[in-house]
Amino acid sequence: MQPLSRVTGLPAPGRTVIVGVVNVTPDSFSDGGEFLDPDAAIRHGLELMAEGADVIDVGGESTRPGAVRPTTEVELRRVLPVVSALAEAGAVVSIDTMRPVVAAAAIEAGARLVNDVSGGRAEPDLLRLVAEAELPYICMHWRGHSVDMESKADYVDVVADVIAEVSVQLEACVAAGITPDRLIVDPGLGFAKTGEHNWELLQRLDELDVLGVPLLIGASRKRFLGTLLAGPDGAPRTARERDAASVALTALLAERGVWGVRVHAVRDSRDAADVVARFVRRP
Template sequence: MVGRYLIPTGLLQGAAAKRAVATGMASPLAGGPVAFGSAELAERAADGAGQRRPVLTKDVPADLLAPFLPAPKPWAGFDLSRALVMGIVNVTPDSFSDGGDYADAAAAIARGVSLAEAGADILDIGGESTRPGSAPVSDSEEIRRVVPVIKALAERGLCVSVDTRHAAVMTAAVEAGARIINDVTALTGDPASEQVAAASGAAIILMHMLGDPQTMQANPVYADATLDLLDYFAARLTRLEALGVERGRISLDPGIGFGKKDPHNLLILNELAAFHTFGCPITLGVSRKSFIGRLSRGEAPKDRLAGSVAIAAWGLAQGVQIVRVHDVAETFQMRAMVEALRRA
């Protein structure tokens, strides 16, 4: 076997987690309010063949267990003592859920202010749709769409992220006040993006996507979706660290729905805790995505609120630190309830 992986299971929260950690029956997950008392130990060869077996945390090899225990360092100016809500503002005519709603800069700015008032910690501004089958947008058009919005919101003292896969847009956005670069290609979609992001000083979200928006849902294949993503992120982090990007600047997003069929999505969502092995905050974006409708009654994007909030709560139960959503007020309320239950 050439690869070993740990997937935390037996997750506990709140007082039960504290008692289990205090008595040595469980280990803290990413220094937060979640603990795990068991895990799956996975091993596989270079060809992807392998096996999993259940283990108690006390029996996990120390080198595999240790990376899961400490809390991530502060990220993008946040101490991560509570999960962050990232509000989505799409300045596009064709995004899958709200395309055209905020294509005008004034409408997008007003939307960003409204989401901040509703409780968004971060505003994620995007000028190019990356829904399945979407067409690319020129750098100049994307810059025209997002820069006025980013500048106006940043000048209000709000934390702004730019959702882009293009180096020129990253540069313009950071100059306009963006503190975070959120790239669905994990800085692989543009040959210049790694260097631009590294030099920018901005925090970075690396998302996994198999293929590109035009092809990603055609026939995605994985040996093991969770383990394949763990290998992918390990390689990306090694590459960026070699370019001088400190791991503390990076958050990881498993990219639910990007080059993944429903069984892949469900496996990854059930094993989100595995991604804490890198010591980076985890970003989870599931809001209004099509798999919610497929697993329910075929609801349209704006009718997928309950499913979106449910999966965000599922993510918080696995220690996810950032949830990226369209519906901020409802997610804020859900987070408040989760936190109250944990304190009780």
């Protein structure tokens, strides 16, 4: 088990950090459209806070395979009321965006963390913005936008290739002025990766320690879990029927000392992280 990392500017609860997801989108794979209305999204975020989320991750762009990007104006309209209300309520809010304009507005509205699924590759100016704001930054492994990312799931060795490519992304982060103590890496499960790639990354997660920064894992409700749990007819479990498997992964990752998990079922994931923290504590 690895010692739990700390990230400057973010909660350090002495266990794996629970990042709750609020999708303000019409087409996310897990809850498509359920929280598109800002008031519904705000209520959901407050519920996740009450259930024990340490961070609330608010996003206005679906990154499911094949998704088409919204305009900047639409993304801003979706996320800003939600970020502002949750920050005012005392939440540690993360803005999930690839766009500097959206990140800047969300930071002004109270966001304290930037979660960029492109890891600085979509719009490099975002890195300089984060550096100037002196905020933590989640750098995800990324090979391209959702509309065609599945065609880019080609690796010689997925773990070695992810390490090599993320290392370049992290160098760009530091060059832009983001300090290493504010960096977090997400290996990007499901982003230009098959189910087998996801499992190999999870099974060999310790190899990513060479990157020298804390890890955030976003496996919650993803398709590879639904495929694993397919019924006798071969039909994958639906997204909401994958929560128990997602919580099982939270427990396994927490036992390995992973910094954080990005999840939909916050209460159960928080319970799992708390149990692991007590189980591994020595008298």
